[in-house]
Amino acid sequence: MVKYREQALDQVFQALSDPTRRAIVRALAKRERTAGELATPFDMSLAAVSKHLKLLEEAGLMTRRIEGRTHYCRLNLGGLERAQGWLSFYERFWSERLDKLAEIVSEDG
Amino acid sequence: MVKYREQALDQVFQALSDPTRRAIVRALAKRERTAGELATPFDMSLAAVSKHLKLLEEAGLMTRRIEGRTHYCRLNLGGLERAQGWLSFYERFWSERLDKLAEIVSEDG
DNA sequence: AATACACTTAACCATATGGTTAAGTATAGA
DNA sequence: TCTATACTTAACCATATGGTTAAGTGTATT
Numbered sequence: 001m002v003k004y005r006e007q008a009l010d011q012v013f014q015a016l017s018d019p020t021r022r023a024i025v026r027a028l029a030k031r032e033r034t035a036g037e038l039a040t041p042f043d044m045s046l047a048a049v050s051k052h053l054k055l056l057e058e059a060g061l062m063t064r065r066i067e068g069r070t071h072y073c074r075l076n077l078g079g080l081e082r083a084q085g086w087l088s089f090y091e092r093f094w095s096e097r098l099d100k101l102a103e104i105v106s107e108d109g
Numbered sequence: 110m111v112k113y114r115e116q117a118l119d120q121v122f123q124a125l126s127d128p129t130r131r132a133i134v135r136a137l138a139k140r141e142r143t144a145g146e147l148a149t150p151f152d153m154s155l156a157a158v159s160k161h162l163k164l165l166e167e168a169g170l171m172t173r174r175i176e177g178r179t180h181y182c183r184l185n186l187g188g189l190e191r192a193q194g195w196l197s198f199y200e201r202f203w204s205e206r207l208d209k210l211a212e213i214v215s216e217d218g
Numbered sequence: 219a220a221t222a223c224a225c226t227t228a229a230c231c232a233t234a235t236g237g238t239t240a241a242g243t244a245t246a247g248a
Numbered sequence: 249t250c251t252a253t254a255c256t257t258a259a260c261c262a263t264a265t266g267g268t269t270a271a272g273t274g275t276a277t278t
Contacts, residue, residue, distance in 0.1 A: 006128045013126035018266080019115050022195070029198070035225060048267055050226055069224045069275040084196050086131070090138065090189050127236080144255060157237055159256055178245040178254045 012079045015059035021052050028075040035071045121188045124168035130161050137184040144180045
């Protein structure tokens, strides 16, 4: 099960490592979009975007609702939470750093 | 300069998408380590780990201090901050979600 | 019934990735 | 000075990635 989590992280970070996919995530952050809507801003084929969508879905960053012939895509917070979760492990470093800074600042010697 | 930031994000997320590299980051989180120390836990050649270290360095996740023939590696918070920064854009969604939950819970109708 | 639309999937291609072994570089120790 | 140590770099390989075009699937329109 550790394996599972590891692979899920692989997928999320891998998904976020591509600028097109990050742009799609940002677009989805605002509101639900169809595959076609998502594709138009990009200088690449619909087929290429379609593959990105599949990847985002598999990484747990997106869900899809099919209505007739159009695919409505929504942001899935699961993937983002997973990434955040891993990174939050390091928040203590930021805190520690801030603590040290506070110490230095408050030194009255 | 947007391009620059984008590429930096590509590199950070790409670096974090590999389990070996994440493990190295975790190891560095505890304390400074030499390249050799970092390599021993893994079932792969030192050369392979060396390439991972180079990648982590380029992604801004690690720095290196060479003393004689040994390379001392340290965590570089820059890369982690960059990743956190991008993800923190979405924190408002978590907040919003929590707000909505709070609303629902507090409904007295 | 025929055709346009909104997609996905398949086949293909060039380049990137993650590993290997072998060779190279530079310092430390005998 | 010779050899061991602590690495990196080079050459290579198999598989993954990110794009293409062409074909396929299913729904809407006329």
